[in-house]
Amino acid sequence: MYNSPFHSIDISSNSFLVTGGAGFIGSNIVEYLLKYNAKKVVVLDNLSTGFEENIKPFLSLSNFTFINGDICNSDDCHKACAGVDFVFHEAALGSVPRSIKNPIATHNVNATGFLNMLIAARDANVKRVVYASSSSVYGDSKTLPKVENNIGKQLSPYAVSKMTNELYGEIFAKTYNMEIIGLRYFNIFGPRQNPQGEYAAAIPLFINALLNNQSPVINGDGEQTRDFTFVSNAVQANIKAMFASTINTKGEVFNIAVGERVSLNQLITVLKKIIGTDIQQTHNAERTGDVRDSLADISKATTAFNYIPEVKIEEGLGLTLSWFSEKYGARTVEKELINKEKK
Numbered sequence: 354m355y356n357s358p359f360h361s362i363d364i365s366s367n368s369f370l371v372t373g374g375a376g377f378i379g380s381n382i383v384e385y386l387l388k389y390n391a392k393k394v395v396v397l398d399n400l401s402t403g404f405e406e407n408i409k410p411f412l413s414l415s416n417f418t419f420i421n422g423d424i425c426n427s428d429d430c431h432k433a434c435a436g437v438d439f440v441f442h443e444a445a446l447g448s449v450p451r452s453i454k455n456p457i458a459t460h461n462v463n464a465t466g467f468l469n470m471l472i473a474a475r476d477a478n479v480k481r482v483v484y485a486s487s488s489s490v491y492g493d494s495k496t497l498p499k500v501e502n503n504i505g506k507q508l509s510p511y512a513v514s515k516m517t518n519e520l521y522g523e524i525f526a527k528t529y530n531m532e533i534i535g536l537r538y539f540n541i542f543g544p545r546q547n548p549q550g551e552y553a554a555a556i557p558l559f560i561n562a563l564l565n566n567q568s569p570v571i572n573g574d575g576e577q578t579r580d581f582t583f584v585s586n587a588v589q590a591n592i593k594a595m596f597a598s599t600i601n602t603k604g605e606v607f608n609i610a611v612g613e614r615v616s617l618n619q620l621i622t623v624l625k626k627i628i629g630t631d632i633q634q635t636h637n638a639e640r641t642g643d644v645r646d647s648l649a650d651i652s653k654a655t656t657a658f659n660y661i662p663e664v665k666i667e668e669g670l671g672l673t674l675s676w677f678s679e680k681y682g683a684r685t686v687e688k689e690l691i692n693k694e695k696k
């Protein structure tokens with residue numbers, strides 16, 4: 354998937370930790386680092402929502418280490434950070450509904466686990482931490498496009514946990530003189546995103562339904578809009594933010610998106626066109642805690658570290674669909690995937 358590098362330095366002398374590296378976005382970052390011959394890539398993941406299968410091709414590589422551990426455990430975090438130059442922090446419990454159902458679990462992993470990781474990174478003298486924040490921090494702000502310094506009130510425990518990351522990120526950067534950068538992802542999609550379970554994201558759910566000849570189910574009228582972003586753009590942002598030399602690293606946050614928005618109804622129309630089906634969608638009630646519209650202003654990331662989203666939505670959906678079809682085959686996604694969503 355990565356035909357030309359997003360970095361210009363030689364990374365063969367650098368060691369990296371990717372927390373949540375067995376998950377969707379994390380495993381795509383791992384794949385990139387290994388493709389470009391990183392000296393060492395360590396993954397810390399407890400496989401709660403990630404899959405060992407996502408890192409299976411890397412397990413036999415001598416420069417890859419998998420630690421089956423928990424960011425809620427300070428010892429695991431210290432062990433994972435030992436000898437590491439750079440940390441990509443992706444481990445978290447995603448999903449707004451999950452956080453509404455179990456706010457303590459979300460807080461423990463996303464807030465306390467994040468704090469554990471910052472302390473471990475500080476103690477290991479890591480050079481830079483780039484972590485995953487979320488567009489959910491914009492909350493009830495109606496302003497479009499979303500600009501980094503203009504946020505509203507958060508609408509869910511998940512959003513609060515990500516806001517907490519940003520507050521701690523800035524405080525740690527300033528108090529302990531660390532380099533910390535937050536990336537506010539806007540609806541990332543692509544290969545290895547889990548299509549299963551109560552808390553699955555919209556695009557893999559829709560793809561799974563359509564490939565299985567079932568009606569995709571939309572929460573609400575489908576006119577809500579999102580700035581859907583293909584995962585290679587998120588990988589690009591992580592790599593460029595990690596190596597940018599002129600960037601403000603004192604807890605700055607950056608929108609990571611495409612800068613275009615589509616409604617869920619439009620999204621399904623595109624998917625149906627690519628698949629060649631005319632199955633109609635059905636609608637459920639709107640979900641509590643969801644924002645109505647989302648669109649990012651990405652100019653801050655473009656200016657700071659030359660972030661330029663290369664893959665737009667239609668191409669990204671095509672790549673995602675071929676990955677899902679190739680991996681699971683039509684009509685078999687549901688049967689072959691183990692539902693990891695136990696809570």
Ligand SMILES: NC(=O)c1ccc[n+]([C@@H]2O[C@H](COP(=O)([O-])OP(=O)(O)OC[C@H]3O[C@@H](n4cnc5c(N)ncnc54)[C@H](O)[C@@H]3O)[C@@H](O)[C@H]2O)c1
Pocket residue numbers: 372373374375376377378379397398399400401402403404422423424425442443444445446447448462466485486487488537538539540541542547554
């Ligand atoms: N996918 C999106 O659209 C999106 C949008 C905004 C923010 N984010 C953030 O990006 C990051 C990656 O999300 P993703 O979509 O790849 O989700 P994911 O669930 O696929 O990946 C998260 C990974 O973290 C691991 N993990 C969870 N709890 C852990 C713990 N206590 N200790 C160690 N590992 C743990 C999981 O097993 C999983 O592999 C998360 O921080 C998420 O909140 C994602």
